[in-house]
Amino acid sequence: MQTPDGLPAEIDLSRPSAARVYDYFLGGAHNFEIDRQLAEQIAAMTPNLAATMRSGREFLRRAVRALLDAGIDQFLDIGSGIPTVGNVHEVAQAANPEARVVYVDIDPVAVAHSRELLAGNDRATAIHADLREPKLILDQARASGLIDFDRPLGILLAGVVHFIPDADRPGDILATLRAAAAPGSYLVISHSTFEDQPQEMLDAQKLSARTATEITLRSRAEISSFFGDWTILEPGVVHMPLWRPDSPSDVDEHPERFGAFGGVARYDEPAG
Ligand SMILES: C[S@@+](CC[C@H](N)C(=O)[O-])C[C@H]1O[C@@H](n2cnc3c(N)ncnc32)[C@H](O)[C@@H]1O
Numbered sequence: 717m718q719t720p721d722g723l724p725a726e727i728d729l730s731r732p733s734a735a736r737v738y739d740y741f742l743g744g745a746h747n748f749e750i751d752r753q754l755a756e757q758i759a760a761m762t763p764n765l766a767a768t769m770r771s772g773r774e775f776l777r778r779a780v781r782a783l784l785d786a787g788i789d790q791f792l793d794i795g796s797g798i799p800t801v802g803n804v805h806e807v808a809q810a811a812n813p814e815a816r817v818v819y820v821d822i823d824p825v826a827v828a829h830s831r832e833l834l835a836g837n838d839r840a841t842a843i844h845a846d847l848r849e850p851k852l853i854l855d856q857a858r859a860s861g862l863i864d865f866d867r868p869l870g871i872l873l874a875g876v877v878h879f880i881p882d883a884d885r886p887g888d889i890l891a892t893l894r895a896a897a898a899p900g901s902y903l904v905i906s907h908s909t910f911e912d913q914p915q916e917m918l919d920a921q922k923l924s925a926r927t928a929t930e931i932t933l934r935s936r937a938e939i940s941s942f943f944g945d946w947t948i949l950e951p952g953v954v955h956m957p958l959w960r961p962d963s964p965s966d967v968d969e970h971p972e973r974f975g976a977f978g979g980v981a982r983y984d985e986p987a988g
Pocket residue numbers: 734735738772773776794795796797798820821822823826845846847848873874875876879929
């Protein structure tokens with residue numbers, strides 16, 4: 717069923733959505749008054765936030781390019797959000813027209829807009845699913861016919877694992893995803909942290925409780941543990957702007973102000 721403006725009827729317009737708030741911060745057009753109000757409230761408390769989100773998108777783009785350089789041609793992007801300029805499939809298919817991308821998001825608005833944008837692209841699709849049910853995600857990705865789990869793939873978890881509270885066992889979720897990947901696969905994670913953060917950042921976290929999902933800030937050690945025994949690539953799990961910047965001049969004087977760590981790991985075949 718569709719609403720008069722063409723959006724799926726299951727979309728709840730009475731509550732702000734994390735994906736639409738994020739879209740607003742990135743300068744996108746897929747958001748509603750209720751999202752903009754919350755975004756403005758958060759922005760007033762944390763003037764850095766829009767820059768933080770753009771910094772997250774930039775980290776993801778650099779990581780996807782690194783994976784493409786390593787020969788990865790299939791991507792499972794979980795918590796992909798609402799498509800704005802510089803999507804994973806654009807970056808990937810510009811480098812390799814054969815690259816395949818499966819986007820996954822819990823927000824029906826994000827999925828509806830993704831599908832609209834991907835119409836006519838037979839090497840990319842969007843799935844409506846919850847990271848807390850990784851087996852369903854893997855089944856649907858397999859069923860899409862776009863991901864071959866017998867070959868190396870890139871699993872992208874940019875700005876999404878912090879939506880999983882400890883009670884939902886994020887470590888187990890990550891282990892399930894890693895177990896499905898062939899040797900030579902890569903895992904990209906960016907995740908909000910409380911380390912090196914001022915009080916304003918910690919206050920913004922409380923506001924996030926008003927979106928459908930609350931944010932759990934974690935330490936560098938906890939975030940690193942999500943890579944399991946995969947090999948964490950240089951320069952490690954670092955404040956996002958410090959992860960292989962295109963140019964030293966791109967690095968902010970205070971890279972910690974973006975409030976999130978980013979890292980990339982590779983599944984190296986166990987010896988013996
Ligand atoms: C901050 S955005 C990140 C977007 C994109 N990955 C990027 O880095 O530019 C987080 C996205 O995660 C989605 N999300 C939150 N909880 C989720 C869950 N349990 N399963 C799947 N997606 C989720 C939200 O709907 C939102 O679109």
